[in-house]
Amino acid sequence: MNLLPIGLLLALAPGAHAFAPGGQPTYEGGEPQRIHVIRPAVQARLDRTPAWQDFLAAEGPDWDVVWDEATGTPRRIRGPGHPVRTDSPDAVAEAVLRWLAPYDHLLGFEPGQIVVRRVSHVERLDSWYVDLDVLRDGLTTWRGGITARIKAGRLVDLGVSTYGTQPVVGAFVLDDQAALREAITRGPAPGAQHERPSVERRLLPRETLSGIELRRVWEVRTRTGDPPGLWVSFVDAETGELLSVHNEVRFLDGHVTAEHDVRSPLDGLTISPLPLVEVENDDGDVVVTDAQGAFTVADVPPLVTDLRGRWARVTNDAGPEGLLVGNGPDLLWTAADATQAEIDTYVFLHQVRDWGQQWGPEVRMVKYAVDAYVNLNQTCNAFFDGDVNFFRAGNGCNNTGRIADVVFHEWGHGFHYWSIVGGFQGFDGSLSEGASDTVAFLQTGDHRMAPGFYTNGGAIRNVDNTRRYPEDFVPADAFVHSNGLIFAGAMWDLNERLAEELGEQAAHDVTSSILAGLLKGGPDIASAYDEALFADDDNGNLADGTPHECALLEAFGAHGLGPLGAGQPYVAVHEPPTSFGGDLPLRWDIQSASPRCFAYEPTDGALHYRVDGGEWQVVDITFDGAGVRAVVPSPPLGSLLEYWLEIEHVSGSIFNDPTGGPIHPYTLYVGSVLEVWCQDFEADDGGFKHRLLSGTDEEGADDWQWGAPAGRGGDPASAHSGDRVWGTDLGQGNFNGTYQSQKHTRLRSPPLDLKHYDGAFLHYWRWLTVEDGHFDKARILADDAVAWTNHATNADIGDEHHIDDQWMPHAVPLPAEATGDRQVRLEWQIQSDQGLTMGGWNLDDVCIFAPDTPDNRLGIHDFDARSAGGATLLGWTQPVHEPLREVKLVRSFDGWPTGPDDGDVLYHDTAPVPGESVVVGDPVGAGYYAVYASDGERWLSWTRPGLNADRHGGTSSDGTTPDGTDPDRSSSGGCACDVGTTGPAGGAWLLLGLLAWRSRRRDGN
């Protein structure tokens, strides 16, 4: 602004005018301006005035005029031109004045009142601009006077603003200082510091009820910095009234923009606005850009801006911070002004903050300034530590400050951190990685995380994945990113499912809202689903569909989370039957993981079963409310029944129980059983031993463990009973739950005594996950005979894996070659190839059972005859199974007794105590002895030396000693020689210590 210092200059002390304004302002805001109207009839009448007709007569008819209808004076005169000399400004001014002089009456001035104010020349346009003041009472008039325009040496245009006939009113009563004081104190910025004042006498045209008048005023000019002001005030010189004030500061409307990488250095550059940067003009005025990068500042160039904005402050760790200086109005950042990483980080941070303002405006990461450090002297990473930090390029990686996804991700950590309302112990590292990846994909819409992270264009992660909890979850710091992919994968799937339902924009909004909401609860990966439901709820009711429950259920379920985490919408609960005889009824109760989302609507189904490994049979099932019933027609007692349930749903999907159907069906021994031996692995490891049979011996190669399973790698999270099991890699500590590839290991029981039982079989509880047996072999061996192997296909299929998802009862017949010697070693093996590995074996409640037959109930397995002085001591353990009514010991001299009535009855107990140890003495000291028990209806039917029979005084007829397990025992004590000599003593039976030798030792139960 050009001030003509023809008035008084006053030096003002700072703050001297900080008076409070009194009352409402009375002045006019804005520049004093008259409004001109053109009415053709009025103009035409004015055209007829003699003065104008004289002008036309002198200058020619082609001149036009526009009249000021209020004053009757021309406002504009233009025409074919009048030649003027243009040798110099003075010559031009003189020519103009000379040409105007005859038209003083027309143009509204008195001779001698017209003075030259300025003569300007624009050579390129061959134009002259001449401004003249017309004085009244020696005063100039605001915006008054005459202007002339000369082009190509001809005066073609006159602008006229004269008030030749209007009255001059008022008087200079106030002095200039009083006028200055009035202008400031009554003006719009009374509290500001006004500097560089000028005060000048002037005439101000004013429209009044009696017409236009020229009022004597003081024209006061001052400057203020805050607010920016070049104030022009008109103070009535007589009354002191502030008639008008306006601000001549010309504000520059500009934009700050930046050229930045679109998403990574590989995508090319684009230009975006820079919000919230400061722009400072040369007067020191500082303004801040808005969301569109727009700013308005007093036009005092040059303008300066940097990347240390009001919300994000970017610091360059590798040199000075970027600085951009320009004349405006627009300022464009390029790599010439800052490192690209500084610019990109600034831009990307504000992009993600826009998202944050929409979905979590209350979160500190959105509200308060964030510091970003770029070009840190490391590579291939970035981190959040309250600030966001990005590494320089190198080692095959781009500068992470130039990768949008990385900036979004690191900001996401802060958004997560400060979202948690319950304290920062809720900050779960794995969840945070997943949440940050989710924040990133919500900006990019891309499941690839940070393509362009690597200079070859590669991305670092993919949120469109099938990772599942807990199988793929590793509770160790090194795995937080891969763990996070479970959650990010669920959120990606959620967004995809919602998009199908609601469209992409609505899906993005719902996903964003759920993410921002669930973070507040501070969940970990396992509880993220629950917090997501709460975040989704819109009405304080989590039982009404909430409203996106089903999409959440499916999306999280696909990643092992939430009620559908087990992978199927229905759960069948089946208790294997315990009573037998005739038809065998089976029942399932079926529940939906979420009735609101997956109504249980079966349309068809079947029960598949087979007996003793025969052909599969099918029987119909009956739907029964929320359950299913089926009957296996009369499976033979003592057979091995395998069965599985198949249900077709209204949707067409097939649902099996067990989920693998024929691959790992239920197994059941048909009939009641007796317990021979059981081990629940609670008190100790059962004496089981394990070893690596083949494969490289490295850490975890032989991964059989006794203890509590951790639920990882497909393993169960708890034992079938109690706390402990045996299993391959139980998943505790450093273990991941899965067996290793290319290993062959085994777990082996100690020798187990089958006692007297016939038909003994293995029964245990199994939780086995193993690849198709074509590749990985799970086996059960009895001694060295294979008793069971997992389902196997062939190289063309190869994907029918055995995957138990619940503890399964498993009955396994024992091969005859293993049981012949009445003891067995059980062995569980796994033999893996180089590919896929799974959770492997988990065993609990391992038992040997035998059919509940009378002989198995009544059998005696430890009968023993031995010498004691000249007599024979006969000891055994009573059968442990009820009912037990009688026990007889008989002796024969001419071969094995054939039953309880075959020989001399040496002992007859009609109230035997099950499991009690009994010792009876026979003074005869020789013979074939056998003991028999009865349940009141029948007697033990067999006589088996080594079990319920023994002889004393010679070798048995079959050439073996009576007690096969201890061949030396029966002949110890040097009394075998007495057998023939002592002989029976005329019926003088002596029962020795019958009661004294009894003990309460119970066996095998």
Ligand SMILES: [Zn+2]
């Ligand atoms: Zn991270």
